[in-house]
Amino acid sequence: MESVVTIKGQIVIPSKLRRKYGIKGGTRIHFFEKDGEIHIVPVTHELIDANIGFLGTKGKLKKALAAEKERERRL
DSSP states (O other): OOOOOOTTSOOOOOHHHHHHHTOOTTOEEEEEEETTEEEEEEEOHHHHHHTTTSSSOTTHHHHHHHHHHHHHHHO
C-alpha cells in the first residue's frame, strides 16, 4: 500500500489499515524514526491499555492521556 504526500505534508492512511488499527477521525498518531525508517503508531485506547504499568504510574498516565484527548476533541 502506498499514499502520496500533499503540499501541506498530509497523507491518507488506506481504509483497510484504518479499520484494522481502529484509526478514526481525531485519533492521535505518533511518528518516530528508527533505523532510517519512519514508523507511525496510532495512539488508541487499546495501545494505552496495553501499556498500563509500563511506566509505573498505576493508571494515572492513562487518565491524563484520556483527559487530554477529550479536551482536544472539544476544540
